[in-house]
Amino acid sequence: xxxxxxxxxxxxxxxxxxxxxxxxxxxxxxxxxxxxxxxxxxxxxxxxxxxxxxxxxxxxxxxxxxxxxxxxxxxxxxxxxxxxxxxxxxxxxxxxxxxxxxxxxxxxxxxxxxxxxxxxxxxxxxxxxxxxxxxxxxxxxxxxxxxxxxxxxxxxxxxxxxxxxxxxxxxxxxxxxxxxxxxxxxxxxxxxxxxxxxxxxxxxxxxxxxxxxxxxxxxxxxxxxxxxxxxxxxxxxxxxxxxxxxxxxxxxxxxxxxxxxxxxxxxxxxxxxxxxxxxxxxxxxxxxxxxxxxxxxxxxxxxxxxxxxxxxxxxxxxxxxxxxxxxxxxxxxxxxxxxxxxxxxxxxxxxxxxxxxxxxxxxxxxxxxxxxxxxxxxxxxxxxxxxxxxxxxxxxxxxxxxxxxxxxxxxxxxxxxxxxxxxxxxxxxxxxxxxxxxxxxxxxxxxxxxxxxxxxxxxxxxxxxxxxxxxxxxxxxxxxxxxxxxxxxxxxxxxxxxxxxxxxxxxxxxxxxxxxxxxxxxxxxxxxxxxxxxxxxxxxxxxxxxxxxxxxxxxxxxxxxxxxxxxxxxxxxxxxxxxxxxxxxxxxxxxxxxxxxxxxxxxxxxxxxxxxxxxxxxxxxxxxxxxxxxxxxxxxxxxxxxxxxxxxxxxxxxxxxxxxxxxxxxxxxxxxxxxxxxxxxxxxxxxxxxxxxxxxxxxxxxxxxxxxxxxxxxxxxxxxxxxxxxxxxxxxxxxxxxxxxxxxxxxxxxxxxxxxxxxxxxxxxxxxxxxxxxxxxxxxxxxxxxxxxxxxxxxxxxxxxxxxxxxxx
Numbered sequence: 001x002x003x004x005x006x007x008x009x010x011x012x013x014x015x016x017x018x019x020x021x022x023x024x025x026x027x028x029x030x031x032x033x034x035x036x037x038x039x040x041x042x043x044x045x046x047x048x049x050x051x052x053x054x055x056x057x058x059x060x061x062x063x064x065x066x067x068x069x070x071x072x073x074x075x076x077x078x079x080x081x082x083x084x085x086x087x088x089x090x091x092x093x094x095x096x097x098x099x100x101x102x103x104x105x106x107x108x109x110x111x112x113x114x115x116x117x118x119x120x121x122x123x124x125x126x127x128x129x130x131x132x133x134x135x136x137x138x139x140x141x142x143x144x145x146x147x148x149x150x151x152x153x154x155x156x157x158x159x160x161x162x163x164x165x166x167x168x169x170x171x172x173x174x175x176x177x178x179x180x181x182x183x184x185x186x187x188x189x190x191x192x193x194x195x196x197x198x199x200x201x202x203x204x205x206x207x208x209x210x211x212x213x214x215x216x217x218x219x220x221x222x223x224x225x226x227x228x229x230x231x232x233x234x235x236x237x238x239x240x241x242x243x244x245x246x247x248x249x250x251x252x253x254x255x256x257x258x259x260x261x262x263x264x265x266x267x268x269x270x271x272x273x274x275x276x277x278x279x280x281x282x283x284x285x286x287x288x289x290x291x292x293x294x295x296x297x298x299x300x301x302x303x304x305x306x307x308x309x310x311x312x313x314x315x316x317x318x319x320x321x322x323x324x325x326x327x328x329x330x331x332x333x334x335x336x337x338x339x340x341x342x343x344x345x346x347x348x349x350x351x352x353x354x355x356x357x358x359x360x361x362x363x364x365x366x367x368x369x370x371x372x373x374x375x376x377x378x379x380x381x382x383x384x385x386x387x388x389x390x391x392x393x394x395x396x397x398x399x400x401x402x403x404x405x406x407x408x409x410x411x412x413x414x415x416x417x418x419x420x421x422x423x424x425x426x427x428x429x430x431x432x433x434x435x436x437x438x439x440x441x442x443x444x445x446x447x448x449x450x451x452x453x454x455x456x457x458x459x460x461x462x463x464x465x466x467x468x469x470x471x472x473x474x475x476x477x478x479x480x481x482x483x484x485x486x487x488x489x490x491x492x493x494x495x496x497x498x499x500x501x502x503x504x505x506x507x508x509x510x511x512x513x514x515x516x517x518x519x520x521x522x523x524x525x526x527x528x529x530x531x532x533x534x535x536x537x538x539x540x541x542x543x544x545x546x547x548x549x550x551x552x553x554x555x556x557x558x559x560x561x562x563x564x565x566x567x568x569x570x571x572x573x574x575x576x577x578x579x580x581x582x583x584x585x586x587x588x589x590x591x592x593x594x595x596x597x598x599x600x601x602x603x604x605x606x607x608x609x610x611x612x613x614x615x616x617x618x619x620x621x622x623x624x625x626x627x628x629x630x631x632x633x634x635x636x637x638x639x640x641x642x643x644x645x646x647x648x649x650x651x652x653x654x655x656x657x658x659x660x661x662x663x664x665x666x667x668x669x670x671x672x673x674x675x676x677x678x679x680x681x682x683x684x685x686x687x688x689x690x691x692x693x694x695x696x697x698x699x700x701x702x703x704x705x706x707x708x709x710x711x712x713x714x715x716x717x718x719x720x721x722x723x724x725x726x727x728x729x730x731x732x733x734x735x736x737x738x739x740x741x742x743x744x745x746x747x748x749x750x751x752x753x754x755x756x757x758x759x760x761x762x763x764x765x766x767x768x769x770x771x772x773x774x775x776x777x778x779x780x781x782x783x784x785x786x787x788x789x790x791x792x793x794x795x796x797x798x799x800x801x802x803x804x805x806x807x808x809x
Contacts, residue, residue, distance in 0.1 A: 065405040073405035082209035141295035229353035252310035323562030328456035354467030358395025398468035398511035468511030473563030486546030558751035570626035709752040714761035
């Protein structure tokens with residue numbers, strides 16, 4: 001059944017009831033029992049641990065809100081029947097989705113479906129511009145700006161004229177900013193998108209249970225909602241609006257960058273709910289913040305919330321160029337939090353949204369990853385992009401709406417400080433991490449910034465964790481970090497199946513279904529020129545698949561492989577700290593407590609690459625679970641007979657002992673969790689000598705090796721910084737250095753030279769302790785130079801050795 005339906009363009013779960021989905025899982029398991037008996041698998045050591053339980057295992061239901069942060073929202077909107085509602089292909093429409101039946105209804109099903117959606121003018125805003133201009137904070141800002149710009153405004157008779165002039169300017173700002181939603185245009189766009197998406201997507205899957213919670217919140221809670229999706233493609237905007245439209249949920253107002261405010265397109269975006277904001281608030285000539293514009297943006301956002309409109313905000317600010325979430329930017333979110341904190345809005349429901357693509361419509365970001373400047377959006381470029389899309393197929397899309405949670409005060413205890421909240425200064429869901437040097441009560445402004453930043457990090461972490469893993473992610477990951485030299489198709493299919501099991505065991509969901517061999521072949525087709533497929537004469541005519549070794553192909557495969565990075569990050573960090581090199585004798589004893597503490601320091605070192613734990617959890621908790629999981633899998637085992645006390649080796653010394661006190665590289669949680677190792681007896685571990693476990697060990701280390709190679713290359717390049725240099729010049733020179741190593745075949749992992757990794761290394765070195773690189777601003781130009789601590793070459797060498805201690809190159 002799956003093969004027939006896939007040949008028709010993908011599997012539509014609407015055709016298959018829940019019992020049939022469970023039957024498909026049984027078929028996968030039975031297929032695995034046959035395949036695994038023939039040859040070993042890289043992940044069999046993991047899969048065999050829970051293979052027996054797989055027959056009774058259901059796909060995980062992702063998207064629940066955090067129990068420790070939002071306990072009041074945990075049970076709200078959710079019931080035990082929601083996970084069983086299953087998946088739905090949004091773009092598959094037939095007469096059963098309409099109120100009509102018969103031949104004509106089948107022929108006009110898309111038209112009837114769109115016309116029956118509940119969308120009308122009364123759902124949206126009224127008198128927004130006038131209400132915003134009459135807002136007290138805006139009126140105050142207008143008077144302030146008028147006084148500053150015109151000294152004559154203070155003279156009798158001239159003040160009113162100056163204020164009127166600034167008010168006209170404010171009205172012009174608003175006309176450029178505000179959305180003007182048209183229900184008729186939303187209907188038309190809904191029909192067009194349903195037809196277009198059927199042309200270049202096999203399916204757009206959503207979980208009906210997740211949408212049921214969102215719809216219930218929209219109709220019963222009577223409070224505004226804020227959707228906070230991950231940002232991977234320009235299609236994200238249209239996807240969210242289309243899905244909500246199809247489920248009779250009113251379209252959100254979308255915060256879009258003013259780079260999309262171009263003729264004709266800007267009008268269409270406004271009619272769909274988009275409003276344009278500046279990417280930077282410092283748009284005045286002297287670099288000062290535009291007080292008038294900021295007050296207008298704050299007042300406009302509050303007015304939308306007051307009229308119970310829904311918002312859609314992308315915390316990352318821009319599309320991810322790496323396949324991993326970018327750093328959260330909490331500017332728009334801070335306006336929402338302030339509105340709740342001041343009581344202007346009683347409450348807001350926050351909905352993190354995960355989005356996954358088999359293949360993004362942009363194809364790749366190789367141009368920008370190769371250091372070329374980003375091309376400005378244009379109407380012609382968009383038209384050409386749509387034309388290219390119509391000629392290709394981009395596989396499947398999965399959108400996961402998380403359980404809405406209240407932004408109001410909750411009685412949540414944080415592991416560090418007892419908690420802080422949005423509404424009051426006690427008990428918050430989003431833990432504010434205090435540095436050990438800070439004692440007593442935090443100043444209000446610092447408290448507010450930390451609270452909002454932690455909320456943004458938590459939401460982005462939740463949205464990313466709920467994002468489904470796609471088939472292209474798994475295939476790209478296996479080709480790059482398990483079978484870089486090539487593999488026969490049967491072996492790739494076997495490892496693909498075992499990887500699926502490992503992902504599901506960690507409570508991540510998959511964005512595909514069907515026979516493993518068919519799914520792998522489809523993924524290889526979508527990856528296109530990034531893989532080389534040749535016929536192998538010595539294996540019964542089997543195909544041999546290998547990743548292309550060109551720089552653009554490696555960059556693109558790395559982009560899709562990074563969709564798995566967060567699944568294994570805690571294991572990767574723990575394994576990197578084991579000081580074990582595959583193939584070496586495994587007599588080395590590892591202190592579990594020391595291992596976890598070292599791994600915590602390493603995870604802070606990589607904080608700009610990935611988030612290991614949400615703010616409400618300590619890194620020690622997450623890493624302890626990772627080590628326990630590796631023990632369960634057999635990759636590590638407890639050395640019961642050898643429990644003598646070990647003295648730390650020089651490589652095991654924490655970062656804080658390698659350099660003077662100002663460079664103390666400690667987790668803020670280290671003091672908070674000082675009793676972590678005291679409550680239980682320390683254990684000593686060994687790495688398994690089993691070939692299968694060693695293979696899994698190598699896989700984890702190779703998965704993180706491109707990141708470590710980029711950082712080690714940056715540590716080597718630091719030696720060339722002999723005098724102050726503009727940050728942009730330094731970044732470009734570092735990029736050319738690492739790219740040259742890749743082009744000459746010197747780099748073990750060519751994908752280590754991506755531009756986003758280079759920028760992250762510079763950022764990390766600036767933030768490292770008191771900075772490896774010292775930052776200085778002159779005439780709007782950021783200048784970098786070596787800090788005094790790293791002027792001695794010995795300390796620079798220590799930095800390099802610290803990084804190389806984790807790398808498998």
